Amino acid sequence: xxxxxxxxxxxxxxxxxxxxxxxxxxxxxxxxxxxxxxxxxxxxxxxxxxxxxxxxxxxxxxxxxxxxxxxxxxxxxxxxxxxxxxxxxxxxxxxxxxxxxxxxxxxxxxxxxxxxxxxxxxxxxxxxxxxxxxxxxxxxxxxxxxxxxxxxxxxxxxxxxxxxxxxxxxx
Numbered sequence: 222x223x224x225x226x227x228x229x230x231x232x233x234x235x236x237x238x239x240x241x242x243x244x245x246x247x248x249x250x251x252x253x254x255x256x257x258x259x260x261x262x263x264x265x266x267x268x269x270x271x272x273x274x275x276x277x278x279x280x281x282x283x284x285x286x287x288x289x290x291x292x293x294x295x296x297x298x299x300x301x302x303x304x305x306x307x308x309x310x311x312x313x314x315x316x317x318x319x320x321x322x323x324x325x326x327x328x329x330x331x332x333x334x335x336x337x338x339x340x341x342x343x344x345x346x347x348x349x350x351x352x353x354x355x356x357x358x359x360x361x362x363x364x365x366x367x368x369x370x371x372x373x374x375x376x377x378x379x380x381x382x383x384x385x386x387x388x389x390x391x392x
Contacts, residue, residue: 271329272391278329279388282338285323286377286384289316289345291370300359308359312349312366316342334387341380348376 287293298315300308320342327335349366356362 275329275391276388278326279384281323281326282330282334283381283384285319286338286341286381288319289342290375290377291345291348291366294345295363295367300363303358303360305353305356305359305362308362309349309353313346316346331387334384337380337383341376344376 288297294312294315298312301311302308330338348369349362352365352369353362356365
C-alpha cells in the first residue's frame with residue numbers, strides 16, 4: 222500500500238468514525254435524559270403517596286409536643302397523692318409513654334427535626350426533675366414546674382416552631 226491508498230482509506234474512514242462518535246454522544250445524552258425523566262416521574266409518584274404520610278407524622282409530633290408542653294401536661298396529669306416522687310414519676314412516665322407511642326414517626330421526619338423533638342422531650346423531663354429537687358409535695362412540684370416555665374420559652378414550643386417551619390418547606 223502506498224501513501225495515496227492510505228490517505229484514501231483514511232478519507233473514507235474519517236466520516237464513518239466522526240458519525241459513530243456523534244451517534245454515540247447523542248445516544249448517551251438521550252439515555253441519560255430518559256433516566257433522569259424516569260427518576261423524576263418515580264420521585265413525583267412516590268412523593269404523591271408519601272406526602273400525606275409525612276404530613277400525618279408531623280401532625281402526630283405536633284400533638285406530642287402540645288401534650289408534653291408543661292401547662293397542658295400539668296392539667297392533664299393530676300397528682301394521685303401528695304408524694305412528690307410519685308408525681309414526678311407519673312409525669313415522666315406520661316411523657317415517655319407519649320414518646321414511645323410516636324417513636325415510629327421518626328422515619329418520616331428529618332434527622333434535625335427528630336433530634337429537636339427528642340431534645341424537647343429531654344428538656345421537659347429535666348425541668349420536672351429540677352423542680353422536684355426543691356419541692357416537698359406534689360402540689361409544690363406542680364407549682365414550681367409551672368412557674369419555672371412561665372419565665373422562659375418552653376422546649377416544646379421551640380420544637381413546635383421548628384416542626385412548623387419544616388412543614389412549610391415541604392410545599
